[in-house]
Amino acid sequence: MDTPSYFPVPPGVGMEDNFLSLDDILLSQERLPVRTECVFPRLGFLEKSSDSQDIQEGTKMELPLWLCKGLYEKKRKVLSVELPKIYKEGWRTVFTADPNVVDLHKMGPYYYGLGSQMLHFDSPENPDIAKTLLQTFIGRFRRTMDSSQNAYNEDTSVLVGRLDFLEKVLFKSGQSGLNGFQGWEKGQAAQLTASSLVLNYRKRKIVDIQS
């Protein structure tokens, strides 16, 4: 296991998000269904369906999370954010029934992240959403941890395919721990290696020659 020296800014935990974290920036690109509660003059060009110069009150649109967070105000004068269907009552019962069955990657790769950010929008269902997120995570964690610790040197795409982004990160760190330990057992821990820069450059050169 090579000593890592690149430490990217990690994503924020729960309802926070880190300004410089690339993962958080990508997460906040996710779109949410929204209903405008006031007029937005001169911004009609953002909304493709109507031709007016302004965005009228009561328009239903999809806006990215960062814009929703920026414009949202507690008194609801500006926007009202609807819950995406996976956080609604129907899907919540599915998650509580059996969390392991669900394909969280298809449900939007950022299920936990987006769910935690949704709590900013003061929906009356917030406590239920929070509880469901937590219970789903607890229910699925065991399987993720088990599979990450026991899949050595094999193709993990089947195991990883149904995981949400957060679970994928956990899986990867489990795998790197496992690979590190196996490497140490084989005596590879003392072997000096070339830097990843050199290895990647070599790989790319081979690809270039082959193409």
Added chain:
Amino acid sequence: MKRNDGCDGLTGISSWFQEDGLRQVLQEMEALYEQNQADVSEAKAAGRADLIPSIKLRHCCLLRNQRCVVAYLYDRLLRIRALRWEYGSVLPANVRFHMSAEEVQWFGLYKKSLASFMRSIGGQEGLDVTQDMKPPKSLYIQVRCLKDHGEFEIDDGTVILLKKNSQHFLPRWKCEQLIRQGVLEHVMS
């Protein structure tokens, strides 16, 4: 509304410093700012408070663009810093080619900082903390040469010719940098 979408893909140091992309984002930010200025003065002068939501929206976009740009630049710096630790103090030409002038300058300053730190610890000669990143198991190691590197002098004066595929038994501290640069390969028996 353009953002640095996929700025994730742009941050590998193997890709160019995206000057064009950055310039476009900055131009968009200027346009948004000017629109906002016009609306703010109209809101104040003509008392049109209904323009405020639009002003807020444009402001959110400005903040978003700023965030993307700053995160992109910061991530590149983190990767460049990692290069000093992983590769060494002299970067190969193909990597420097992909860095902007400011990044090259930053790397030079970081190197100097690190060097003066290393000189200040460990007594008279200083301590090279970028060495022995893995705990050493022996003083001498077996290495194989991966490419021609010419002559190499070790501490007792002997000169070794590093030719491709030749194997040598050399002091560990002399080889560490060459192994990292991919010139030598550590052979475990």
